[in-house]
Amino acid sequence: MHRLLRSKRGKLFFVLSFLLIIFIAISVLNRIANTHNVWYFNCHADGYFSQQGESLLTVDKSNLWLMLDIDHHQAQLTYKLDSSTDVTEIANLLGKVKRVDMGSFTYHLELTLQPISWQENSRLHPYLRNEYGITTPDFKDGFSVSQQIQVIDLDQTLTKATLKFLPSNNTWSCQLLSANTSD
Known part of the structure; x- marks a missing residue:
């Protein structure tokens, strides 16, 4: 051996x-770090919105749906x-996945609001302004926002x-419609 x-x-x-061992180790680490490229989440919540009428306060129940699609570096x-x-x-907001922190399983997204016609008494508009911390009333088409989404729990069956x-x-508690971890 010495000779x-x-x-x-x-x-x-x-x-x-030595180079082969390093290459294999890097390939394995890269495969582990990139296993969550494609996700389709479908989330639902009951929304309660209050309105002050002429004499009494009414509360209307609504259904709020959220769909999150992450496809490699694209996000919707x-x-x-x-x-x-x-x-x-x-x-609808479209954009890019800027980066993924695998340690905290957090997606950093840059999104742009797509063309929309807000209703006069919109309930979604103030909700989204609150969601993104927007203080100005001009949340309209082409408005860009930064959003971080952390997966804090994922069941073993990926559902x-x-x-x-x-x-x-x-x-949000969500149903995972598809998780393609083979890409």
Whole structure:
């Protein structure tokens, strides 16, 4: 063995073996770090919105849906608000996954609001302004927002997940429609 390491072939063999081990280790780490490229989350919540009428306060129940699609470096976030008293409102944000923190399983997204016609008494518009911490009333088409979404719980069967939205700290329980971890 000692004689092998002193020869040119032995040194070459040692260097190539070392490089192969490093390459395999990096490949395995890269595969582990990139296992969550494609996610389709479908989330639902009951929304309660209050309105002050002429003499009394009324509370209307609505259904708020959130669909989050992450496909490699592309992201789409769709909010849908169904109400028995108003027409359905939909807001769609498209953008990119800027980075993923695998330690905290947090996606950092840069999103842009797609064209939308807000209703005069929109309930979704103030909800989204609160969600993104927007203080100005001009949340309209082309408005860009930063969103962090942390997967705080994922069941072993990959069918349910709990997501935390930052900076609002809103938490959603979601159904995982598809998780393609082979890409």
